[in-house]
Amino acid sequence: MQLRQEARALQGKTIEFENRSLHIAGESSRAEFESGSEGIVHLATDERNGENFRIKCFWEPDDIRRRRSDYLVALQLADLNKSKADALGGAPFGMLPSLAPSMPFAVLMRNVGGESWRKLRTRAEADTQYPPSWWPPVSIRATWAYGLATAVMNMERREFVHADISPGNVVVNDGIHGTLGHMGKENSDDDAGDMALVDFDRYVHGRAEISELGKGTAGYAAKEVWTRKVPQIGTDRTSMAILIQEFIVLGDPEICKEEALDWTYNQESSTFDLKSSDVDSEDIRSVRAHPLLAAKYSTLARLVEDTICATNPDTRPAPQSWRGPLRDIVDPPTSAAPQKLRELTLEEITEESPPYRLAFKTGMKMLNLSETRFRIHASLKRDSDGSIYLAVHDGARLSIKIPGSTNTVEYGKGARVLVQAGLILVGQDGSMSTRLLGPR
Numbered sequence: 252m253q254l255r256q257e258a259r260a261l262q263g264k265t266i267e268f269e270n271r272s273l274h275i276a277g278e279s280s281r282a283e284f285e286s287g288s289e290g291i292v293h294l295a296t297d298e299r300n301g302e303n304f305r306i307k308c309f310w311e312p313d314d315i316r317r318r319r320s321d322y323l324v325a326l327q328l329a330d331l332n333k334s335k336a337d338a339l340g341g342a343p344f345g346m347l348p349s350l351a352p353s354m355p356f357a358v359l360m361r362n363v364g365g366e367s368w369r370k371l372r373t374r375a376e377a378d379t380q381y382p383p384s385w386w387p388p389v390s391i392r393a394t395w396a397y398g399l400a401t402a403v404m405n406m407e408r409r410e411f412v413h414a415d416i417s418p419g420n421v422v423v424n425d426g427i428h429g430t431l432g433h434m435g436k437e438n439s440d441d442d443a444g445d446m447a448l449v450d451f452d453r454y455v456h457g458r459a460e461i462s463e464l465g466k467g468t469a470g471y472a473a474k475e476v477w478t479r480k481v482p483q484i485g486t487d488r489t490s491m492a493i494l495i496q497e498f499i500v501l502g503d504p505e506i507c508k509e510e511a512l513d514w515t516y517n518q519e520s521s522t523f524d525l526k527s528s529d530v531d532s533e534d535i536r537s538v539r540a541h542p543l544l545a546a547k548y549s550t551l552a553r554l555v556e557d558t559i560c561a562t563n564p565d566t567r568p569a570p571q572s573w574r575g576p577l578r579d580i581v582d583p584p585t586s587a588a589p590q591k592l593r594e595l596t597l598e599e600i601t602e603e604s605p606p607y608r609l610a611f612k613t614g615m616k617m618l619n620l621s622e623t624r625f626r627i628h629a630s631l632k633r634d635s636d637g638s639i640y641l642a643v644h645d646g647a648r649l650s651i652k653i654p655g656s657t658n659t660v661e662y663g664k665g666a667r668v669l670v671q672a673g674l675i676l677v678g679q680d681g682s683m684s685t686r687l688l689g690p691r
């Protein structure tokens with residue numbers, strides 16, 4: 252109670268720290284800070300440049316917490332030179348001295364633009380429309396997922412375990428929702444897709460003392476956390492997998508709101524429990540990956556299954572293995588478009604050597620193939636960009652084999668066939684079987 256009162260009294264004040272003047276958001280009449288299970292989090296803006304920060308003070312600011320906070324700050328997880336795309340950018344980087352009697356110290360962090368996934372998810376649940384009109388597309392949600400995998404990868408490289416990756420501790424930016432600092436620095440579309448972890452209070456690293464072991468967050472905790480064992484490298488992989496699955500599934504337009512939201516990770520059975528689609532039924536279906544993920548993103552579904560079925564933390568799929576499939580959702584690989592040709596060789600398909608050949612050179616505008624030895628009832632022509640196509644003559648049919656395919660495709664009168672290397676024109680009605688090749 253005292254901490255809350257003192258925290259309210261701090262609102263609207265400016266504190267000097269190193270070369271920053273941190274103006275704490277709000278005024279003493281109304282609490283504006285975020286209040287969680289471990290402490291209170293203020294928003295503060297540097298009056299010199301408008302940059303936003305967060306100050307966290309704790310309900311129980313004991314000596315162990317102070318030493319753990321000192322140690323965490325010294326690790327320098329956040330990259331202060333990067334204002335964007337720093338997935339560990341919400342880690343504390345400074346220790347503030349006493350701000351009030353019940354705040355013997357506080358930690359200082361960069362403000363991560365956006366909102367916690369918990370808040371954003373709650374907004375989606377409350378919206379009458381599914382997906383809400385403002386809900387970010389899967390490319391943005393996959394960018395968050397990619398950021399989360401990167402965060403876990405970078406922490407593992409430093410042998411650091413966050414140990415409480417959960418919806419309240421992942422801040423995501425959709426370009427719309429988020430904090431407005433004292434000087435009104437707002438989110439913009441450019442920031443959509445950014446994310447970062449916050450709340451490193453449960454971390455495990457090297458010689459740092461271990462905090463009292465909690466059970467983690469229900470629905471997201473790894474088995475060892477849930478059973479109050481010491482978290483280790485690989486612990487973060489479980490919560491990461493569950494959250495990535497949520498990012499991708501929630502908002503998919505091919506399922507309904509209940510299918511997107513009414514499921515949870517069951518800590519006891521290590522499966523996902525889905526409510527039956529029949530509203531009157533109490534039946535629960537247990538699955539190892541959400542059906543939508545299995546149907547649309549099978550590689551990710553496998554990673555989820557392998558994570559929750561693994562017997563040890565270190566045999567859960569590594570964060571690196573998530574990055575490729577997620578990048579493919581952010582930036583779908585374009586199927587290798589056939590290269591357009593501007594010069595062409597036609598070659599008779601025959602056992603005899605040499606086969607009959609004819610070149611269609613860059614300078615040529617048109618060639619009627621029925622007037623050549625090939626006797627094919629089509630003409631080679633050019634598009635406005637110079638690429639070559641085949642125009643099938645009136646009353647004729649052309650049978651074409653596409654490279655890599657065993658089927659032939661029939662083209663009738665007037666058809667335009669874009670020419671690519673390797674096409675085979677199947678001989679019929681007195682025409683030669685012909686292969687189309689690039690310039691020789």
Ligand SMILES: Nc1ncnc2c1ncn2[C@@H]1O[C@H](COP(=O)(O)OP(=O)(O)OP(=O)(O)O)[C@@H](O)[C@H]1O
Nearest residue numbers: 285287288289290305341360362363367419449450
């Ligand atoms: N660096 C930060 N940048 C932006 N938002 C932050 C930051 N740190 C904390 N927050 C916000 O404050 C909320 C509470 O912070 P935090 O998780 O550290 O407190 P907590 O007491 O551990 O709360 P909880 O019990 O909900 O986990 C977060 O969910 C997030 O919305």
Ligand SMILES: [Mg+2]
Nearest residue numbers: 287419420450
């Ligand atoms: Mg938290």
